Every structure is written in C-alpha cells, then in structure tokens.
Amino acid sequence: xxxxxxxxxxxxxxxxxxxxxxxxxxxxxxxxxxxxxxxxxxxxxxxxxxxxxxxxxxxxxxxxxxxxxxxxxxxxxxxxxxxxxxxxxxxxxxxxxxxxxxxxxxxxxxxxxxxxxxxxxxxxxxxxxxxxxxxxxxxxxxxxxxxxxxxxxxxxxxxxxxxxxxxxxxxxxxx
Amino acid sequence: xxxxxxxxxxxxxxxxxxxxxxxxxxxxxxxxxxxxxxxxxxxxxxxxxxxxxxxxxxxxxxxxxxxxxxxxxxxxxxxxxxxxxxxxxxxxxxxxxxxxxxxxxxxxxxxxxxxxxxxxxxx
Numbered sequence: 410x411x412x413x414x415x416x417x418x419x420x421x422x423x424x425x426x427x428x429x430x431x432x433x434x435x436x437x438x439x440x441x442x443x444x445x446x447x448x449x450x451x452x453x454x455x456x457x458x459x460x461x462x463x464x465x466x467x468x469x470x471x472x473x474x475x476x477x478x479x480x481x482x483x484x485x486x487x488x489x490x491x492x493x494x495x496x497x498x499x500x501x502x503x504x505x506x507x508x509x510x511x512x513x514x515x516x517x518x519x520x521x522x523x524x525x526x527x528x529x530x531x532x533x534x535x536x537x538x539x540x541x542x543x544x545x546x547x548x549x550x551x552x553x554x555x556x557x558x559x560x561x562x563x564x565x566x567x568x569x570x571x572x573x574x575x576x577x578x579x580x581x582x583x584x
Numbered sequence: 585x586x587x588x589x590x591x592x593x594x595x596x597x598x599x600x601x602x603x604x605x606x607x608x609x610x611x612x613x614x615x616x617x618x619x620x621x622x623x624x625x626x627x628x629x630x631x632x633x634x635x636x637x638x639x640x641x642x643x644x645x646x647x648x649x650x651x652x653x654x655x656x657x658x659x660x661x662x663x664x665x666x667x668x669x670x671x672x673x674x675x676x677x678x679x680x681x682x683x684x685x686x687x688x689x690x691x692x693x694x695x696x697x698x699x700x701x702x703x704x705x706x707x
Contacts, residue, residue, distance in 0.1 A: 508668070
C-alpha cells in the first residue's frame with residue numbers, strides 16, 4: 410500500500426473530507442447548503458461556535474464550526490433541542506463522519522466531546538493558514554475549519570482502502 | 585400499557601429525536617444523560633423493555649456501561665447502540681458485551697422504530 414508521511418497531505422485530506430462530510434451531514438438533516446467563498450468568512454452578529462478535538466497515533470487536530478445566529482436558528486427549526494445542543498450535536502456528528510472517513514486511510518482517531526461557545530465573530534487562531542469551508546444555511550452562514558498537526562512517524566494511505574470501511578451513517582445492524 | 589424504552593445519550597437533541605420517533609410508534613421513553621445514569625436506571629427500573637445507548641459520553645461511556653451490565657450477568661433487556669462510531673472493532677466489542685444492535689448517527693426514524701420493535705418482540 411502506498412503511504413505518505415507529509416503533514417500537508419494530512420491537512421489537505423482533512424479539508425477535502427470535512428467538505429464532503431459537511432455536505433453529507435447537512436443533506437441528511439434536510440438542508441441544501443450553498444457554498445460560500447472564503448473571502449466572505451466573517452459571520453455578523455451573534456455567533457455560535459463548537460469545537461471538537463481529535464487525536465490518534467501521530468496525528469491530532471480540531472474541527473472548529475462557527476454558525477451565525479440566523480443559521481443557528483434555521484438549524485434549530487429543523488432539528489429538535491436547545492440551540493446549544495443542536496450546534497454541539499452537529500459538530501459531534503461532523504467529527505464522527507471525519508473519523509470514519511479517515512479510517513479508510515488507515516488513520517484511527519479519537520474524538521473529544523464538543524465544546525459550544527457563544528459570542529460575536531469567531532475565527533480560529535491557527536498555527537498554519539487555514540482555509541475555511543463556508544456555506545449558507547437559510548439566511549445565515551456557517552464556517553468550518555479543520556486544523557491538523559502531525560508528528561514524527563505519521564503515515565497515512567494515499568488512497569482509501571475499502572477493506573477498512575466502517576459502518577455507514579444511517580445504517581442499522583441487528584446481531 | 586406502552587412498552588418502555590430508555591435512551592442514554594448526553595445530547596438533548598438526540599434524546600428528543602429518539603423520543604419523538606418512538607412515542608409516535610407507541611413507546612414510552614425515559615432518558616439518561618450518560619452511562620452512569622443509564623446504569624442506575626437499568627438497575628432500578630424493572631419495566632424497561634429496551635435500551636438505546638450512545639457510545640461517547642462523559643462520566644461513563646456506552647461501552648463501559650455495557651461492560652458493567654455484562655459483568656453483572658448481562659443486560660436484562662436488549663441494548664441497541666446509537667452512535668457516530670462505525671469501526672468494526674468497536675461493534676464487535678459491543679456484541680461481546682451483549683449489545684443486540686448498532687446504528688450509526690444520524691438515524692432514520694423508521695429504521696430505529698423497526699429495530700426497537702424487533703428487539704422488544706424477541707426479548
């Protein structure tokens with residue numbers, strides 16, 4: 410199996426997979442996200458931010474999800490529960506999907522429980538320049554950043570291995 | 585009397601979604617916030633017909649809760665795991681500890697209801 414040890418490959422894969430996971434997750438919740446360009450990456454007014462950390466052997470990082478008040482209200486109108494829990498659960502499920510996708514590349518990650526914050530204008534202060542993944546939800550906007558850090562000895566498959574496939578989202582199995 | 589199902593999840597959103605799906609299907613639903621609370625309810629309530637349990641939770645996770653039930657002689661009722669995890673090794677571990685099923689979030693309400701109906705009929 411071909412492997413890579415380059416941190417930039419891990420970051421690029423994390424961003425590509427996170428973009429895909431955002432699209433899948435929001436579609437599963439009944440939304441049709443419209444992608445926003447990174448230069449519009451400033452949510453206005455009240456923002457809700459959720460952070461989920463992940464770590465594995467030689468790779469760790471965070472997913473930071475920032476949602477404008479209007480986007481949060483839109484999500485909350487479709488998904489039952491207090492806004493705090495809705496935002497936290499979306500970040501949690503996004504993290505779960507990313508973790509499952511990374512398994513296909515031989516990378517096993519543990520996720521932390523989500524932290525949810527409320528304030529005005531959230532953006533990460535990353536170690537490296539991060540490209541935000543943005544989309545509109547109703548009349549609001551959401552931005553997602555994924556930040557990875559690799560350590561000596563890190564390696565990852567360059568292509569997904571179907572033999573490592575986990576159970577898919579929405580699937581049910583009775584024993 | 586409606587059959588009673590326990591949902592164990594630290595997310596109020598998920599507990600509400602499960603409650604909505606199951607009450608519409610004729611079940612009575614009680615809740616627990618984490619594995620410790622879930623274990624307490626399993627041990628104290630004799631009329632729970634099934635348990636739906638998340639994996640990643642604070643204080644005690646779902647697999648730890650299942651393992652405790654297993655060391656106490658196995659869960660008295662079917663336990664269905666409902667989680668973002670999909671790794672085969674975790675599923676196998678849950679099966680060894682006595683779980684009867686596994687659903688990866690987000691769940692489809694009709695699948696969840698069908699699974700719970702099948703498990704409560706078989707129990």
